Structure formats: C-alpha cells, structure tokens
Amino acid sequence: MAMSSKETNPIGIVGAGTMGTGIAQVVASAGWPVILFDIEQTLVDQAFVNIQNRLASLVDKGRITLEQANEWQERISTTTALDDLENCDLIIESVVEAFDTKVKVLQSIGDVAPSAIIATNTSSLPVSKLGAESKHADRIIGMHFFNPAPAMQLVEIVRGKDTSKEAIQRATLLAEAWDKTVVLVSDTPGFIVNRISKPFYLESWRIIEDGIASVDMIDETLQSLGEFRIGPFLLTDMIGQDISVASTRSIWERLGRPNRLAPIKKQESLIARGNLGRKTGCGAYAHDDRDNRVPAVIIETQELELSNQLEEAINTFCLEATCISGSMLEKYIFSRVLVGIINEAMWAITEGVASAKDVDTAMKLGMNFPLGPIEWSQRIGLNNVHALLTSLNKTVVDNRFLAPPFDTVSAN
Ligand SMILES: NC(=O)c1ccc[n+]([C@@H]2O[C@H](COP(=O)([O-])OP(=O)(O)OC[C@H]3O[C@@H](n4cnc5c(N)ncnc54)[C@H](O)[C@@H]3O)[C@@H](O)[C@H]2O)c1
Numbered sequence: 001m002a003m004s005s006k007e008t009n010p011i012g013i014v015g016a017g018t019m020g021t022g023i024a025q026v027v028a029s030a031g032w033p034v035i036l037f038d039i040e041q042t043l044v045d046q047a048f049v050n051i052q053n054r055l056a057s058l059v060d061k062g063r064i065t066l067e068q069a070n071e072w073q074e075r076i077s078t079t080t081a082l083d084d085l086e087n088c089d090l091i092i093e094s095v096v097e098a099f100d101t102k103v104k105v106l107q108s109i110g111d112v113a114p115s116a117i118i119a120t121n122t123s124s125l126p127v128s129k130l131g132a133e134s135k136h137a138d139r140i141i142g143m144h145f146f147n148p149a150p151a152m153q154l155v156e157i158v159r160g161k162d163t164s165k166e167a168i169q170r171a172t173l174l175a176e177a178w179d180k181t182v183v184l185v186s187d188t189p190g191f192i193v194n195r196i197s198k199p200f201y202l203e204s205w206r207i208i209e210d211g212i213a214s215v216d217m218i219d220e221t222l223q224s225l226g227e228f229r230i231g232p233f234l235l236t237d238m239i240g241q242d243i244s245v246a247s248t249r250s251i252w253e254r255l256g257r258p259n260r261l262a263p264i265k266k267q268e269s270l271i272a273r274g275n276l277g278r279k280t281g282c283g284a285y286a287h288d289d290r291d292n293r294v295p296a297v298i299i300e301t302q303e304l305e306l307s308n309q310l311e312e313a314i315n316t317f318c319l320e321a322t323c324i325s326g327s328m329l330e331k332y333i334f335s336r337v338l339v340g341i342i343n344e345a346m347w348a349i350t351e352g353v354a355s356a357k358d359v360d361t362a363m364k365l366g367m368n369f370p371l372g373p374i375e376w377s378q379r380i381g382l383n384n385v386h387a388l389l390t391s392l393n394k395t396v397v398d399n400r401f402l403a404p405p406f407d408t409v410s411a412n
Contacts, residue, residue: 010035011174012088012116014105015095016047016078019121022149023092025051028075029068029150030178035085036078044078051076054150082112090174092143094121103133110136117167119143123194124250127187128161137162141171144191146366154365155180156191181365183358189254192354193366194247196373198261199340201244204232205264207333211302215284215295218333225322225334227370232337233284234293237277241270241284259398260344266297304329310391317388320380338376339388339401345373346406382407 011027013020016038024034024047038044055069085091091109095101102120109118118140120130131137142158155175159168168184175182185191190198204218213221219231236244245268252261270276270283275296277283285293306314311328318331321338345359354362360372377385386403393401 008032009087009089010077012037012085012091012109012113014038014082014085014091014093014109015121016044017094017096018147019145019149020092020094021047021051021054022147023094023121023145024076025054025072025150026145026178026180028072032075032178034076035088036076037080037082037085038078039080041080044080048076048078082108085109085113085116088113088116090117090119090170092119092121094145097123097125099125099130102130106130106134106136106140110134110139117141117170119171121145124190124247126254127158127163131160131162138164139167141167142185142187142191143171143175146193152365153181154193154362155182156185156193156362156366157182158185158187158191160187181361183354183362185354185358185362186352188348188351188353190247190251192348192359192362195251195255195261195353196341196344196348196359196363197367198248198251199344200228200337200367201232201236201267202248202261202264203337203340204333205267207336208297208299209264209266211299212304213301213329213333214299215297217329218337221326221330221333222337225318225324225326225330226338227322227324229368233297236267237283237285237287237293240277240279241267242276245271258400260340260347260400262398262400270297304332306332307391307394310388310395313384313388313391316384317380320384321376335388336392339385339392342373342377342385343389343401343403346377347404349374350404350406 010033012035013024014037016036024036028034036044036047038047052073055072058064059066059069091113093105093109095105106118118136120127120142121144122142127142131140137160140160141163144156144158146152146154157172172182183192189195207213207218215233219233222228222231245263248263252263274280275282278287281287282296284297286296287293314331314335317335349356349359356374360375363369363372389401389403393399
C-alpha cells in the first residue's frame with residue numbers, strides 16, 4: 001500500500017542502471033524520498049526518463065493512477081555529486097558487478113555518509129570481503145534484489161562476517177516496509193536462489209549429455225509434471241547462456257568445486273559458438289522474431305535403462321511429488337531434476353546458508369517454483385527422497401547424488 005511521503009531521511013541509490021532504477025521505483029512507491037546517483041548527468045537523466053516511461057506504462061495499463069505516478073516521481077531526485085547522499089539512512093550500491101569498482105564505491109559512500117547503513121546489491125561477490133576492503137565492514141550488508149525489482153517480491157539480506165546487528169535489523173525492516181519479503185542468508189556463493197536453482201539447469205543439461213531426452217522434451221516435462229512456470233533451457237536462453245555459465249563457474253569454484261555443481265561442457269560449447277540465447281537468436285533453441293523456437297542442441301538418443309530399484313524409487317517419488325501422470329521417461333526426467341534441487345537445498349541448509357523456511361520462501365519467490373524444495377521433500381517423504389538419491393547415485397561416477405546428513409528435525 002502506498003503511503004504519503006515519509007518524514008524521514010532519504011534512501012540513496014548509487015548506480016542508476018537496470019537494478020538501481022527498479023529499486024528507486026520500489027522505494028519511492030512505498031513513500032520514501034530517494035536520491036539516485038550515477039557518474040554522469042546523461043546517465044541520471046536517462047535513468048529518470050526510464051522510470052517515467054515505466055510509470056507511464058503502468059498508468060496506461062490501469063495498474064496505478066496518474067496521481068500515484070506523479071507522486072512517486074516527485075520523490076525521486078537525481079545527482080552526480082556523492083556528497084548529496086550525506087544524510088541518507090540507507091544507501092544501496094548497485095553499480096557494475098566488478099569487485100574493485102564496488103570496493104571504491106562502497107568506501108566513498110561510507111566516507112560521505114558516516115552514519116548510513118550501506119547495502120550492496122551484488123549477485124555474486126563476497127559481502128564480507130567487500131566490507132573488509134572498503135573499510136566499513138560493520139555497516140555493509142548485502143541486499144540482493146531480483147530483476148525486475150518492482151515486480152519481484154524477494155530480497156535476500158546477506159549477513160557479512162562483520163555486519164552489525166543493527167545494520168541487519170534496519171535493512172530488514174526497511175525492505176519489509178517497502179512490501180518486500182526478506183530472507184536472511186549467510187555470505188555464501190550464490191546466496192540461496194542462485195545456488196539452489198543450479199541443479200534445475202545442470203541436471204537438465206546432464207540428461208542432454210546422457211542422450212536421454214531433447215531440450216524441448218525436458219522443458220515440457222518439467223512444466224507439466226513439476227508445474228515449473230518455465231523450463232530450464234528456455235529460461236537460460238532468456239537469461240543468456242553466457243550469464244548462466246559464468247554464474248555456475250563462480251559458484252562452483254567458490255564452493256570448492258563440488259561435483260554436484262560442476263559446469264557442463266555442452267552448455268559451455270554453446271558460448272564458444274556464440275550461441276548465447278535469445279539475444280543472439282540462438283542458444284539451446286533457435287529463436288525467430290515472433291517468439292517461435294526449435295531445439296538447437298542435437299542429441300544422439302540412448303534408450304533409457306533403469307534398474308528395478310531405480311524404477312521403483314522414481315515411481316514412489318512421483319506418486320507423492322506430483323498429481324500429473326506421465327511416461328516412465330517423463331517421470332525419470334522430473335524426479336532426477338527435482339531430487340537434485342532438493343539435495344542442493346539440504347546441503348545448503350546443513351552448511352548454515354539459511355533456514356529451511358527461508359530456503360523455501362526464496363525459491364518460491366525468486367524462481368517462481370510452485371513449492372519450496374523442503375516443502376516438496378516433506379510432501380514426498382524424506383525416506384523416499386533418500387531412496388531415489390541412493391539409487392541415482394549408483395548410476396553415476398561422480399557421487400553427486402550423495403545426500404548430506406539431514407533429518408526432518410532440521411527441516412523445521
Ligand atoms: N540485472 C540483474 O538481473 C541483476 C539482478 C540482481 C542483482 N544485480 C546486480 O545489480 C548490480 C547492478 O546491475 P545492473 O544490471 O543494474 O547493471 P547496469 O549496467 O544496468 O547498471 C550499472 C550502473 O552503475 C553505474 N556505475 C558504474 N560505475 C559506477 C561508479 N563508479 N559509481 C556509480 N555508478 C557507477 C553505471 O553507469 C550504470 O548506470 C550488479 O551488482 C548486479 O550483479 C543485477
């Protein structure tokens with residue numbers, strides 16, 4: 001619900017790109033004054049025009065009134081002078097994802113605004129290290145918004161090693177006051193969403209590498225049996241295969257190269273050929289201008305051979321996990337990918353990344369999953385999840401379906 005303008009210090013936003021402008025809209029629409037900073041006048045001018053255009057389109061669609069659009073716009077001022085952020089309570093850094101640039105920017109923010117809490121919207125850099133290098137570690141916190149920020153409900157609040165309790169509390173309260181749902185996550189690679197969503201893509205690519213099914217069949221199966229909104233191949237074509245691979249590599253390296261999260265040669269070969277997804281016209285699919293697509297990854301199909309034990313584990317898993325019936329091949333695809341996601345969630349919770357509840361919330365809001373992985377495992381039964389992991393692990397050489405020590409008690 002929109003509030004009238006707050007009698008409060010403004011919120012500063014540094015970096016007026018895709019995310020910075022989206023966050024400015026979120027904050028202004030909740031009633032807070034915003035000061036939006038970028039390095040050049042042309043950039044802040046363009047950013048303001050972009051916000052105006054977005055609000056105008058919301059008015060056209062009847063989602064907000066012209067009055068609201070005007071009010072929200074009036075709350076946003078722009079600047080190229082960092083000193084103007086001096087009185088801000090919270091300053092959100094959303095500049096390019098480059099460690100050295102972020103350190104410089106965070107340090108300057110801390111110097112001009114000595115009492116502000118400083119949030120970084122980094123997707124992949126360690127918040128504790130950014131804090132230590134920029135010399136304001138106690139005031140630096142991660143506030144990971146999702147794109148587009150006004151539409152995406154989730155904010156991952158990332159607790160750095162030296163982040164103060166007060167910074168966590170203030171950032172959480174503010175994000176909640178802006179109508180966001182907050183999850184608390186430790187400063188670990190990929191945080192919750194970008195890490196636990198990895199098997200959605202990686203296990204699907206491995207099914208391709210095993211020659212078991214085509215990209216369109218995997219996408220359709222996960223949409224029908226899993227009720228995922230969109231399949232992993234179309235989604236990575238939209239995100240960009242290059243972005244997806246870079247994020248996989250970074251998370252895998254920083255976690256100490258676990259086999260579960262290892263990059264996929266076939267996906268990387270797309271990038272070597274310049275097939276980056278929809279932005280280049282071709283990725284996992286070849287796309288035309290009218291949103292039609294055909295699979296562009298050719299596989300040599302192998303017959304699916306399952307042991308009796310694996311077939312039984314898949315059937316039991318699917319009976320509890322989905323109400324939709326499917327062929328043995330479809331059930332195999334769905335259960336192999338979903339159990340990979342559940343396993344990653346169990347590893348992350350066991351390692352103290354976040355609580356089971358926050359993991360579920362984050363995956364539902366950040367990825368539009370129909371259920372959280374732990375909710376799913378409770379519905380299926382942890383013993384059935386374990387039975388499938390054990391059976392699948394016998395079919396691989398990299399031990400990636402090994403489950404962590406995880407019990408139902410820690411899931412609550
Ligand atoms: N785009 C996404 O989907 C997404 C989602 C979540 C988080 N993020 C993170 O948000 C941050 C910004 O991403 P984006 O997509 O908005 O990028 P962007 O390229 O659209 O915008 C970055 C902005 O930062 C400005 N900038 C660069 N150097 C600066 C400096 N020294 N001082 C001030 N401003 C500077 C640029 O001029 C630009 O306007 C990154 O850390 C990114 O990882 C992005």
